[in-house]
Amino acid sequence: MVGVLAAYSWDFSLVPNYLAFWMKGLGVTLAYSAGTILGGMIVGVICGMLLLSRSRWVTLPVHYYVEIFRCTPLLVQIVWFYFALPIVLQVELPDWFAAGLGLTLYMGAFATEIFRGGIISIDKGQWQASRALGMTWPEMMRHIILPQAVKRMTPPFVNQSIIQLKNTSLLYVVAIPDLMYTGSIIVSDTFRPLEVYTVVAIAYFIILYPLTLWAARLEARVDQ
């Protein structure tokens, strides 16, 4: 067995032949990352705001939404939204859309918690001082609470976005031609899984490593 491993001769020469494929896969990964992160943040801001409501009729559904997405595996969510939802709703969703829906709502659930956490972390004194000056709720949010909260939310948002970019690789189960799926296609063409998946891993690393460095810097700045 050891002998077999030692005898494996690495050959990356085939990899560049698929450059156009790789680029397309990279583009799909980045597009799904950007799209689902942005969509998830919009969902998060809306649901996070709703969680601030005093009415349980408003907060309870949001609470269940968040918990359902936090307590089920993302892979299951992607598959469910892709295959089951169109049947449940009796509608035909475009494949690219159905594939991204699970990911978006998953991001949305975490973004909701980040948003709510950022808002409620602001000292009670800030709320009462704003109210005492005569600010309405929107004035207080816009000028006093959000500017301080956004600063605190940014590092966890960036961290969640990094995780989200990696999670797009799960889209390969519903045949979205992202970096990961592209890799699997090239493997079936070349029979060189070790080389191809190594390249896939390196590609993710090259995109994400600078982002994690940036996130660490952001976090240090907020802590000051």
Next chain:
Amino acid sequence: MVQVDGLRKSYGTVEAVRGVSLEVDRGEVVVVIGPSGCGKSTLLRCLNLLEQPSAGTLRIGERLIDFGAGSLPRGRELARFRARIGMVFQQFDLFPHFTVLRNVMAGPVIVKKMAEPEAEGIARDLLAKVGLADFTARYPRELSGGQQQRVAIARAMAMQPELMLFDEVTSALDPELVGEVLDVMKQLAIEGTTMIVVTHEMAFARDVANRVVVMDAGQVVEQGAAEEVLLAPKNPRTASFLSRFHSTIERKN
């Protein structure tokens, strides 16, 4: 100017304010004293509706609110009501992301939608008055507690309120910083600002208050001219509370 009648506030089963009636005339300085937990801070917070009283009536200026019945102000109406009452808190609660100048401009610009140059003029005048003309570009965290509290007073005054509420504004300060804040308040009193002051500073009560109100267990137990109440209390509970402060009250007389 201010008329409170039978005001009550309860939290669950605990009644913090149990039927307080109080009148404050324009330009009057009323100091509210009493042991901690007697409901004096809660009373103050009820006056600008930071707390929603459970019963009673409140009249400020010509605006009358009956908490027993009818619709309480909400949203924009509630905000407008508060805009006419200034409040200063124990912990200053300045806006940390604004400079000192911006803090004082916040009310006029955000609430009154005043043009920036005009608001800046008001803010600079007020900061000069509280002795912080050179600190306009600083951030709150760069200031001492006493300086922050003076900014907070200027911030509240920038709204040109009809009434100023002070909630134990020197309690969080180092002893050597208390004087500078009290001096600013004294100045406001001399200029005829209507003020309700919750404090443990008995010397301030003696020197500045037109009237002292003593609270205990959620009720007003005694009130009257500062000298009378502080030096010759009629109520035994007042007397026992004040006995702890006698050295402060009698000194300097």
